[in-house]
Amino acid sequence: MEEPYYINTARGYYDIAEKLSSGYKDIDGIRLINPSPMVFNHEELKWIKEHLSDFLKQNYSDIPDDILNQLHKITLNEIKTRSYIFTWFFNTFDEDVYLMTLKVQNKLYNIYMIKYTEMEGIYDGTELIDHKLANKVRLESENWYKNLFSDEQEYLKSKY
Secondary structure, X not given: OOOOOEEEEOOEEEEOHHHXXXXXXXXXXXXXXXXXXXXXXHHHHHHHHHHHHHHHHHHOOOOOHHHHXXXXXXXXXXXXXXXXXXXXXXXXXXXXXXXXXXXXXXXXXXXXXXXXXXXXXXEEOOEEEEEEEEEEEEEEOHHHHHOOOOOHHHHHHOOO
8 A cells, every 4th residue: 555645635635645656746745747637628629719818808907908809819729739737636636737828018928727627416407416527627817826835935936
């Protein structure tokens, strides 16, 4: 039996010894490198493209409208080739994080594209009858990434 190796998640400490023995690498006790991160499928890439402009408007209000209007030109292949940077566990399931950086007027804006797994209810009408694991996608801003760290110093040391 493997010796336990715990990391902190939103649901408390989680033993990742099995993940480490299967090839994951620990970065800093909250982030890991997944040897086989999840890959975005076509529908997920389309969702990212459709929501990117609105996400940026809400989270980075200083980006000029003309730049936001050009985002419809981004291709699914350009989104797909963004770099995987780490995996972390919010609810004890993998959340594989990819980084998209936009450079606008000599300023960099980080957008974190996250593919994750969560438990989802299966309903018969309004009655919950079972649960299943479901893969999902979301976008996060630099503030989300900053909140992973306990203080400004740790954040600055780990900034992308």
